[in-house]
Amino acid sequence: MEGTDISWWSVLIAVIGGAIRVSTPYLFVSLGETITEKSGRVNLGLEGVLVMGAMSGYATAVLTGEPWLGVLVAGCAGALLSLVHALVCNLPRVNDIAVGIALFIFGTGLAFFLGKPFINPSAPRLPDIDLGWWSASPQVQSALKINMLFVIGFVLALGLAWALKTTRWGLVLRTVGDSEEAAQALGYNIARVRTLGTVAGGFLSGVGGSYLSLYYPGTWNEGLSSGQGLMAVALVIFARWDPIRCFYASLLFGGATALGPALQTVGITANYYLYGAAPYFLTLALLIYSSSPKRALEGAPGEVSINR
Amino acid sequence: MPPPGLLNSLEAVTINVAAFLITMALFGVYVASLGHNPLDVYYVLWLGSFARQISVESTLTNAAPLMLTALCTAIPARAGLLVIGGEGALVVGGVATVLAGVALSGAPFLLGVAVMALAGALAGGLWIGFAGALRQYRGVNETISTLLLNYIAIAVMYHLITGPIRDWDRVLKTSSWSIPQELRVGPLPFIDVHWGLATGVVICLILWIIMRRTTFGFGVDILGGNPRAAQMAGLPINRMVVLCCFIGGAGAGLAGSFEVMAVHGFASESLAVGFGYAGILVAFLSRQNPAAIIVLAILLGGVTASGGLLQRRFDLPDATTQVLQGVLFLVVLASNAAYGRLSLFQPAAWRTT
Numbered sequence: 001m002e003g004t005d006i007s008w009w010s011v012l013i014a015v016i017g018g019a020i021r022v023s024t025p026y027l028f029v030s031l032g033e034t035i036t037e038k039s040g041r042v043n044l045g046l047e048g049v050l051v052m053g054a055m056s057g058y059a060t061a062v063l064t065g066e067p068w069l070g071v072l073v074a075g076c077a078g079a080l081l082s083l084v085h086a087l088v089c090n091l092p093r094v095n096d097i098a099v100g101i102a103l104f105i106f107g108t109g110l111a112f113f114l115g116k117p118f119i120n121p122s123a124p125r126l127p128d129i130d131l132g133w134w135s136a137s138p139q140v141q142s143a144l145k146i147n148m149l150f151v152i153g154f155v156l157a158l159g160l161a162w163a164l165k166t167t168r169w170g171l172v173l174r175t176v177g178d179s180e181e182a183a184q185a186l187g188y189n190i191a192r193v194r195t196l197g198t199v200a201g202g203f204l205s206g207v208g209g210s211y212l213s214l215y216y217p218g219t220w221n222e223g224l225s226s227g228q229g230l231m232a233v234a235l236v237i238f239a240r241w242d243p244i245r246c247f248y249a250s251l252l253f254g255g256a257t258a259l260g261p262a263l264q265t266v267g268i269t270a271n272y273y274l275y276g277a278a279p280y281f282l283t284l285a286l287l288i289y290s291s292s293p294k295r296a297l298e299g300a301p302g303e304v305s306i307n308r
Numbered sequence: 309m310p311p312p313g314l315l316n317s318l319e320a321v322t323i324n325v326a327a328f329l330i331t332m333a334l335f336g337v338y339v340a341s342l343g344h345n346p347l348d349v350y351y352v353l354w355l356g357s358f359a360r361q362i363s364v365e366s367t368l369t370n371a372a373p374l375m376l377t378a379l380c381t382a383i384p385a386r387a388g389l390l391v392i393g394g395e396g397a398l399v400v401g402g403v404a405t406v407l408a409g410v411a412l413s414g415a416p417f418l419l420g421v422a423v424m425a426l427a428g429a430l431a432g433g434l435w436i437g438f439a440g441a442l443r444q445y446r447g448v449n450e451t452i453s454t455l456l457l458n459y460i461a462i463a464v465m466y467h468l469i470t471g472p473i474r475d476w477d478r479v480l481k482t483s484s485w486s487i488p489q490e491l492r493v494g495p496l497p498f499i500d501v502h503w504g505l506a507t508g509v510v511i512c513l514i515l516w517i518i519m520r521r522t523t524f525g526f527g528v529d530i531l532g533g534n535p536r537a538a539q540m541a542g543l544p545i546n547r548m549v550v551l552c553c554f555i556g557g558a559g560a561g562l563a564g565s566f567e568v569m570a571v572h573g574f575a576s577e578s579l580a581v582g583f584g585y586a587g588i589l590v591a592f593l594s595r596q597n598p599a600a601i602i603v604l605a606i607l608l609g610g611v612t613a614s615g616g617l618l619q620r621r622f623d624l625p626d627a628t629t630q631v632l633q634g635v636l637f638l639v640v641l642a643s644n645a646a647y648g649r650l651s652l653f654q655p656a657a658w659r660t661t
Contacts, residue, residue, distance in 0.1 A: 044451065084638065088638060088641060088642045091642055091644075091645035092645050093644050093645055093647065094641055094642065094644050094645060095390070095641070095644075097390050097451055098390065098592060098641055099638065099641050101392055101585075101588055101637070102589075102634060102637035102638045102641055103634070103638070105585060105589070105630060105633055105634040105637060106630075106631065106633075106634025106635060106637065106638060107634070108627075108630065109627045109628075109629075109630030109631040109633070109634050110627075110631055110634070111627075112625060112626075112627035112630065113624075113625050113627040113628060113630075113631050116625040116627075226459070227455075227459050230452075230455055230456075231456075233452065234452045234456065237449070237452070270471075271467065271471075272467075272470075273463050273464075273466040273467040273470065274463065274464070274467050276463055277459065277460055277463030277464070280456045280459040280460045280463065281460065283452075283456055284453060284456045284457070284460070287448050287449070287452065287453060287456075288442060288446055288448055291446050291447040291448045291449070292446070292447050293444070293445060293446060293447035294447070
């Protein structure tokens, strides 16, 4: 019995460590999508943006040897790709969700196309921060190796929550997202605010992609992202468009994603693919749980089409 | 004055052709920036898709599943939903077909094929119908739920083909059991394309008639145009939405059936190669019209078919066709803004003369 106790502990530690390690891309994409959706648009193409960010960040790190430059370039590539989404959606009678699907196909295609030469060379990784020094257990130590981007993401979530609530910029964004008529009456340029919101969201998603290729799993290949960008969009709904809740939800999703590999480390390999699908099941279950046919979700921007 | 219906169709054809030409121009600039002559690339696209009998056959073989997966987006879209679960419905349809086929070994050919096709269609229909029911009765956004169902379907298929229904004798490729050889569907007469193409064409035409000529189709269009009006008119909205999702999902499930019965003979990763996602593009190109789907699925099938030749001739990565599809999709969506802007197609322009 002793033995099984220990292995369950190590699964738990591996899941917690995995949650911290895996959650960062979810966090960045969901924060980015929160900004975009607060402006009244849905960008479903963030999966494509994420993959594009992963590719361009990795390529930059290979070519220059500077992983942090890779992060910056990944953000810019994401912003550029999202600008396409914003500009197409600024045209009349264009469905933003459909444009998102197109961007998803286009972005992943472009990333695979341009990233082909970078599958083999290895890039320098982003550095760790060691928070597990106090523990003698190597498992705890490895679980508490935290990446700087995770910390930045956490600070960003706090900052974004504050900015949306108290700054003039946040108020303008929320007004445009909640009621086009009100924003128009106040003289705001709706298209410009939404363009900026989409581009900012794309920048963050691109950064999230660079985490995939430059830290964990830390390589570039065509199977790198398995829908994290899409799940992050669902995660925003679950988090009720609140940056702080995005942070908790990202941890939860990260833990679910880490479940399969964690069980594998203790020798449970049966049903590997089903455990691998845990985040999708979790997302769907949470959506079913938190949605309601009778009312719009609390905290939802009024102009967001995903809500009507 | 030409009838307004004809004007609308001409407008759609003109805008789509323009969108296609713009896409080709953009793609030409793109390949030129990579150092290839765009004219050579266009020629190879033509060569690989429609120029020779063998390329036409390959085009049509790709077009068959695209017709059916396009329905998965198009039919629910007429009721106002954006369903993108064609990939998952195709996969569950394929798996259900394998299970039915294995259970039916020894059955007469027509019965066996009919039951397998029904199993695939039913599985796909229930899969997407579930998403429709979630949307109507629980308020779950159907775009996101169908997307998640794609990933779940693929994970379930991998689970099954790596364990419970794995064919351990096939060493080189992880796959499920095979359906009995005598239940495999062969090619059409005169042309080496499987029967899925004929089935796809017939189903698209039937749905076109249903959508245009029946009370049900009329009701669905009211619902898609104005849900509140449909509610006022007392239409059974919930049942209609779930039924539209079921029909669309059944189409994609049937695509999976034919991929198993006519192409592969078993379920494997080759089922999830993107027919579901390309079907979304076909549905949007055809403006959710089942008859137009037939033509546009053939066009997109041509793009897919020429991908291999394009790769070999110019040493381009296999993602090239995906880039081309993505650009085409973006341009077509952007071209929605042009509807109603070209005065030639407005009845008013003809009235004054």
